[in-house]
Amino acid sequence: MSFSTELIKGTLRTIILKLLSNNDRLYGYELxxxxxxxxxxxxxxxxxxLYPTLHALEKEGLLTTxxxxxxxxxRKYYHISKAGIETSNQKTSxxxxxxxxxxxxxxxxxxxx
Amino acid sequence: MSFSTELIKGTLRTIILKLLSNNDRLYGYELxxxxxxxxxxxxxxxxxxLYPTLHALEKEGLLTTxxxxxxxxxRKYYHISKAGIETSNQKTSxxxxxxxxxxxxxxxxxxxx
DNA sequence: TTTTGATACCTCGAAAACTTATGTATCTTT
DNA sequence: AAAGATACATAAGTTTTCGAGGTATCAAAA
Numbered sequence: 001m002s003f004s005t006e007l008i009k010g011t012l013r014t015i016i017l018k019l020l021s022n023n024d025r026l027y028g029y030e031l032x033x034x035x036x037x038x039x040x041x042x043x044x045x046x047x048x049x050l051y052p053t054l055h056a057l058e059k060e061g062l063l064t065t066x067x068x069x070x071x072x073x074x075r076k077y078y079h080i081s082k083a084g085i086e087t088s089n090q091k092t093s094x095x096x097x098x099x100x101x102x103x104x105x106x107x108x109x110x111x112x113x
Numbered sequence: 114m115s116f117s118t119e120l121i122k123g124t125l126r127t128i129i130l131k132l133l134s135n136n137d138r139l140y141g142y143e144l145x146x147x148x149x150x151x152x153x154x155x156x157x158x159x160x161x162x163l164y165p166t167l168h169a170l171e172k173e174g175l176l177t178t179x180x181x182x183x184x185x186x187x188r189k190y191y192h193i194s195k196a197g198i199e200t201s202n203q204k205t206s207x208x209x210x211x212x213x214x215x216x217x218x219x220x221x222x223x224x225x226x
Numbered sequence: 227t228t229t230t231g232a233t234a235c236c237t238c239g240a241a242a243a244c245t246t247a248t249g250t251a252t253c254t255t256t
Numbered sequence: 257a258a259a260g261a262t263a264c265a266t267a268a269g270t271t272t273t274c275g276a277g278g279t280a281t282c283a284a285a286a
Contacts, residue, residue: 007123007124007207007208007211008123008211008273009119009122009123009242009243009271009272009273010119010120010121010122010123010272011119011120011215012272012273014219015215015218015219018218018219018220022220027234027235028234028235029233029234029235030234033233035218038217038218039214039217039218042210042211042214043214043215043218046273046274046275047234047235047236048236048237048238048273048274048275048276049272049273049274051235051236051237052236052237052272052273053272053273055236070233070234070281070282071281071282072280072281072282073233073234073235073280073281073282074234074235074280074281075233075234075235076234076235092219092221094120095120095215095219095221096221097155098120098121098155099212099215099216099221101152101155101156102124102128102156102208102212103212104151104152105128105131105148105151105152105156106127106128106131106205106208107131107135108205108208108209108212119244119271119272121244122242122243122244122271122272123242123243125243125244140263140264141263141264141265142262142263142264143263146262159244159245159246160263160264160265161244161245161246161247161265161266161267162243162244162245164264164265164266165243165244165265165266166243166244168265183252183253183262183263184252184253185251185252185253186251186252186253186262186263186264187251187252187263187264188262188263188264189263189264
Protein backbone atom coordinates (compact mmCIF):
# COMPACT_ATOMS: atom_id res chain seq x y z
CA MET A 1 0.00 0.00 0.00
CA SER A 2 1.84 3.06 1.18
CA PHE A 3 5.60 3.11 1.40
CA SER A 4 7.45 2.06 4.47
CA THR A 5 7.73 5.57 5.68
CA GLU A 6 11.43 5.80 6.32
CA LEU A 7 11.81 6.80 2.71
CA ILE A 8 9.50 9.74 3.02
CA LYS A 9 11.56 11.16 5.83
CA GLY A 10 13.54 14.08 4.65
CA THR A 11 11.27 14.79 1.70
CA LEU A 12 8.30 16.33 3.48
CA ARG A 13 9.62 19.89 3.47
CA THR A 14 10.54 19.56 -0.18
CA ILE A 15 7.09 18.26 -1.06
CA ILE A 16 5.35 21.08 0.75
CA LEU A 17 7.55 23.79 -0.73
CA LYS A 18 7.33 22.42 -4.24
CA LEU A 19 3.56 22.08 -4.22
CA LEU A 20 3.28 25.61 -2.93
CA SER A 21 5.57 26.74 -5.72
CA ASN A 22 3.18 25.26 -8.24
CA ASN A 23 0.00 26.47 -6.56
CA ASP A 24 -0.72 30.01 -5.51
CA ARG A 25 -2.20 28.89 -2.22
CA LEU A 26 -3.07 25.70 -0.43
CA TYR A 27 -4.34 24.84 3.01
CA GLY A 28 -3.04 21.97 5.09
CA TYR A 29 -5.78 19.47 4.60
CA GLU A 30 -5.84 20.24 0.89
CA LEU A 31 -2.14 19.43 0.71
CA UNK A 32 -2.62 16.00 2.23
CA UNK A 33 -5.43 15.23 -0.22
CA UNK A 34 -3.45 16.49 -3.17
CA UNK A 35 -0.47 14.32 -2.36
CA UNK A 36 -2.72 11.35 -1.76
CA UNK A 37 -4.47 11.81 -5.06
CA UNK A 38 -1.42 12.43 -7.22
CA UNK A 39 0.44 9.46 -5.78
CA UNK A 40 -2.54 7.14 -5.85
CA UNK A 41 -2.44 6.84 -2.08
CA UNK A 42 1.18 5.72 -2.07
CA UNK A 43 2.31 8.75 -0.13
CA UNK A 44 0.13 9.81 2.76
CA UNK A 45 1.13 12.85 4.72
CA UNK A 46 0.04 12.54 8.31
CA UNK A 47 -1.32 15.58 10.07
CA UNK A 48 1.00 15.03 12.99
CA UNK A 49 3.89 15.62 10.62
CA LEU A 50 2.28 18.20 8.40
CA TYR A 51 1.14 20.90 10.78
CA PRO A 52 4.33 21.22 12.82
CA THR A 53 6.29 21.37 9.57
CA LEU A 54 4.04 24.07 8.14
CA HIS A 55 4.45 26.08 11.32
CA ALA A 56 8.21 25.71 11.17
CA LEU A 57 8.36 26.79 7.53
CA GLU A 58 6.25 29.82 8.34
CA LYS A 59 8.46 30.69 11.29
CA GLU A 60 11.49 30.48 9.00
CA GLY A 61 9.87 32.94 6.61
CA LEU A 62 9.49 30.46 3.77
CA LEU A 63 5.70 30.49 3.93
CA THR A 64 3.08 33.08 4.79
CA THR A 65 -0.50 32.50 5.82
CA UNK A 66 -3.92 34.02 5.79
CA UNK A 67 -7.06 32.74 7.33
CA UNK A 68 -10.45 32.42 5.70
CA UNK A 69 -13.75 31.36 7.10
CA UNK A 70 -15.84 28.82 5.26
CA UNK A 71 -19.05 29.27 7.16
CA UNK A 72 -17.84 29.06 10.73
CA UNK A 73 -14.95 26.81 9.87
CA UNK A 74 -11.41 28.14 9.89
CA ARG A 75 -9.22 27.51 6.89
CA LYS A 76 -5.59 28.55 6.92
CA TYR A 77 -4.09 29.17 3.52
CA TYR A 78 -0.37 28.97 2.98
CA HIS A 79 1.57 30.89 0.34
CA ILE A 80 5.20 30.58 -0.55
CA SER A 81 7.53 33.56 -0.10
CA LYS A 82 10.45 34.57 -2.31
CA ALA A 83 12.84 32.95 0.12
CA GLY A 84 10.59 29.91 0.04
CA ILE A 85 10.82 29.67 -3.73
CA GLU A 86 14.58 29.78 -3.55
CA THR A 87 14.65 27.09 -0.90
CA SER A 88 12.17 25.07 -2.91
CA ASN A 89 14.31 25.21 -6.03
CA GLN A 90 17.42 24.36 -4.09
CA LYS A 91 15.82 21.45 -2.26
CA THR A 92 14.14 20.16 -5.39
CA SER A 93 17.33 20.03 -7.39
CA UNK A 94 19.13 18.49 -4.45
CA UNK A 95 16.51 15.77 -4.35
CA UNK A 96 16.80 15.23 -8.09
CA UNK A 97 20.55 14.96 -7.70
CA UNK A 98 20.18 12.53 -4.84
CA UNK A 99 17.83 10.40 -6.89
CA UNK A 100 20.35 10.27 -9.72
CA UNK A 101 23.09 9.30 -7.31
CA UNK A 102 21.17 6.59 -5.54
CA UNK A 103 19.94 5.27 -8.88
CA UNK A 104 23.53 4.94 -9.99
CA UNK A 105 24.64 3.40 -6.71
CA UNK A 106 21.86 0.82 -6.58
CA UNK A 107 21.67 0.24 -10.29
CA UNK A 108 18.00 1.14 -10.38
CA UNK A 109 17.86 2.30 -13.97
CA UNK A 110 16.33 -0.90 -15.25
CA UNK A 111 13.74 -0.85 -12.47
CA UNK A 112 13.00 2.83 -12.91
CA UNK A 113 10.67 2.80 -15.88
CA MET B 114 29.15 18.82 -1.48
CA SER B 115 27.46 15.90 0.21
CA PHE B 116 23.70 15.81 0.48
CA SER B 117 21.84 17.29 3.35
CA THR B 118 21.59 14.03 5.06
CA GLU B 119 17.87 13.86 5.73
CA LEU B 120 17.54 12.31 2.31
CA ILE B 121 19.87 9.46 3.06
CA LYS B 122 17.81 8.46 6.07
CA GLY B 123 15.82 5.42 5.29
CA THR B 124 18.08 4.29 2.49
CA LEU B 125 21.06 3.02 4.47
CA ARG B 126 19.75 -0.50 4.98
CA THR B 127 18.83 -0.72 1.32
CA ILE B 128 22.29 0.45 0.27
CA ILE B 129 24.03 -2.08 2.49
CA LEU B 130 21.84 -4.98 1.42
CA LYS B 131 22.08 -4.15 -2.26
CA LEU B 132 25.86 -3.79 -2.25
CA LEU B 133 26.13 -7.09 -0.45
CA SER B 134 23.87 -8.63 -3.06
CA ASN B 135 26.28 -7.53 -5.75
CA ASN B 136 29.44 -8.48 -3.87
CA ASP B 137 30.15 -11.79 -2.29
CA ARG B 138 31.60 -10.21 0.81
CA LEU B 139 32.46 -6.78 2.11
CA TYR B 140 33.71 -5.40 5.40
CA GLY B 141 32.38 -2.25 7.00
CA TYR B 142 35.11 0.16 6.16
CA GLU B 143 35.21 -1.16 2.62
CA LEU B 144 31.52 -0.43 2.27
CA UNK B 145 31.97 3.20 3.26
CA UNK B 146 34.78 3.61 0.75
CA UNK B 147 32.85 1.90 -2.00
CA UNK B 148 29.85 4.16 -1.56
CA UNK B 149 32.08 7.20 -1.39
CA UNK B 150 33.86 6.25 -4.58
CA UNK B 151 30.82 5.30 -6.63
CA UNK B 152 28.95 8.45 -5.65
CA UNK B 153 31.94 10.74 -6.07
CA UNK B 154 31.80 11.59 -2.38
CA UNK B 155 28.20 12.69 -2.56
CA UNK B 156 27.05 10.01 -0.20
CA UNK B 157 29.21 9.41 2.84
CA UNK B 158 28.23 6.69 5.23
CA UNK B 159 29.30 7.53 8.73
CA UNK B 160 30.66 4.79 10.91
CA UNK B 161 28.30 5.75 13.70
CA UNK B 162 25.42 4.84 11.42
CA LEU B 163 27.04 1.94 9.63
CA TYR B 164 28.17 -0.36 12.42
CA PRO B 165 24.94 -0.37 14.43
CA THR B 166 23.03 -1.03 11.21
CA LEU B 167 25.29 -3.91 10.24
CA HIS B 168 24.86 -5.41 13.70
CA ALA B 169 21.10 -5.08 13.45
CA LEU B 170 20.98 -6.71 10.02
CA GLU B 171 23.09 -9.57 11.29
CA LYS B 172 20.86 -10.00 14.31
CA GLU B 173 17.86 -10.15 12.01
CA GLY B 174 19.48 -12.92 10.02
CA LEU B 175 19.89 -10.91 6.84
CA LEU B 176 23.67 -10.90 7.05
CA THR B 177 26.28 -13.34 8.31
CA THR B 178 29.84 -12.59 9.28
CA UNK B 179 33.25 -14.06 9.52
CA UNK B 180 36.38 -12.56 10.90
CA UNK B 181 39.78 -12.45 9.30
CA UNK B 182 43.06 -11.15 10.55
CA UNK B 183 45.17 -8.90 8.42
CA UNK B 184 48.36 -9.05 10.39
CA UNK B 185 47.09 -8.32 13.89
CA UNK B 186 44.21 -6.23 12.68
CA UNK B 187 40.67 -7.58 12.82
CA ARG B 188 38.54 -7.43 9.72
CA LYS B 189 34.90 -8.46 9.85
CA TYR B 190 33.45 -9.60 6.56
CA TYR B 191 29.74 -9.50 5.94
CA HIS B 192 27.84 -11.81 3.60
CA ILE B 193 24.21 -11.67 2.63
CA SER B 194 21.88 -14.55 3.49
CA LYS B 195 18.99 -15.88 1.43
CA ALA B 196 16.57 -13.92 3.57
CA GLY B 197 18.82 -10.92 3.05
CA ILE B 198 18.61 -11.25 -0.70
CA GLU B 199 14.83 -11.33 -0.54
CA THR B 200 14.75 -8.29 1.69
CA SER B 201 17.23 -6.58 -0.58
CA ASN B 202 15.09 -7.18 -3.64
CA GLN B 203 11.98 -6.05 -1.86
CA LYS B 204 13.58 -2.91 -0.47
CA THR B 205 15.26 -2.07 -3.75
CA SER B 206 12.07 -2.25 -5.76
CA UNK B 207 10.27 -0.30 -3.07
CA UNK B 208 12.88 2.42 -3.36
CA UNK B 209 12.59 2.41 -7.14
CA UNK B 210 8.83 2.71 -6.81
CA UNK B 211 9.20 5.54 -4.33
CA UNK B 212 11.56 7.36 -6.67
CA UNK B 213 9.05 7.05 -9.48
CA UNK B 214 6.30 8.36 -7.26
CA UNK B 215 8.21 11.31 -5.89
CA UNK B 216 9.45 12.14 -9.38
CA UNK B 217 5.87 12.28 -10.56
CA UNK B 218 4.75 14.29 -7.56
CA UNK B 219 7.51 16.86 -7.79
CA UNK B 220 7.71 16.88 -11.55
CA UNK B 221 11.39 15.99 -11.49
CA UNK B 222 11.52 14.31 -14.88
CA UNK B 223 13.03 17.28 -16.59
CA UNK B 224 15.63 17.65 -13.86
CA UNK B 225 16.36 13.95 -13.71
CA UNK B 226 18.66 13.50 -16.68
C1' DT C 227 -32.73 13.40 14.78
C1' DT C 228 -28.85 11.37 15.94
C1' DT C 229 -24.82 9.52 14.53
C1' DT C 230 -21.28 8.71 11.25
C1' DG C 231 -17.86 10.38 8.14
C1' DA C 232 -15.57 13.99 5.98
C1' DT C 233 -13.45 18.44 6.61
C1' DA C 234 -10.09 21.23 9.23
C1' DC C 235 -7.33 22.75 12.65
C1' DC C 236 -3.97 21.50 16.52
C1' DT C 237 -0.50 19.35 20.25
C1' DC C 238 2.34 15.98 22.45
C1' DG C 239 4.74 11.65 23.83
C1' DA C 240 7.31 8.06 21.77
C1' DA C 241 9.99 5.82 18.22
C1' DA C 242 13.38 5.57 14.59
C1' DA C 243 17.43 6.84 12.23
C1' DC C 244 21.06 9.29 12.10
C1' DT C 245 25.22 12.63 13.62
C1' DT C 246 28.96 13.85 16.35
C1' DA C 247 32.05 12.70 19.59
C1' DT C 248 34.78 9.48 21.70
C1' DG C 249 37.52 5.37 22.25
C1' DT C 250 40.90 1.61 20.98
C1' DA C 251 44.33 -0.30 18.10
C1' DT C 252 47.27 -1.37 13.91
C1' DC C 253 49.79 -0.14 9.89
C1' DT C 254 52.05 3.05 6.63
C1' DT C 255 54.11 7.08 5.23
C1' DT C 256 56.51 11.27 6.06
C1' DA D 257 58.27 10.29 15.95
C1' DA D 258 54.13 11.87 14.34
C1' DA D 259 50.40 11.98 11.29
C1' DG D 260 47.10 9.85 8.54
C1' DA D 261 44.76 5.91 6.88
C1' DT D 262 42.71 1.56 8.18
C1' DA D 263 39.34 -0.83 11.11
C1' DC D 264 36.49 -1.86 14.68
C1' DA D 265 33.04 -0.08 18.21
C1' DT D 266 29.72 2.58 21.54
C1' DA D 267 26.85 6.38 23.28
C1' DA D 268 24.61 10.80 24.00
C1' DG D 269 21.96 13.98 21.58
C1' DT D 270 19.18 15.80 17.57
C1' DT D 271 15.83 15.65 14.09
C1' DT D 272 11.96 13.96 11.90
C1' DT D 273 8.09 11.57 11.83
C1' DC D 274 4.20 8.56 13.71
C1' DG D 275 0.30 7.61 16.41
C1' DA D 276 -2.85 9.01 19.54
C1' DG D 277 -5.56 12.31 21.26
C1' DG D 278 -8.27 16.71 21.25
C1' DT D 279 -11.71 20.30 19.36
C1' DA D 280 -15.08 21.78 16.18
C1' DT D 281 -18.08 22.32 11.83
C1' DC D 282 -20.80 20.44 8.12
C1' DA D 283 -23.23 16.94 5.25
C1' DA D 284 -25.39 12.72 4.60
C1' DA D 285 -27.38 8.60 6.06
C1' DA D 286 -29.86 5.83 9.25
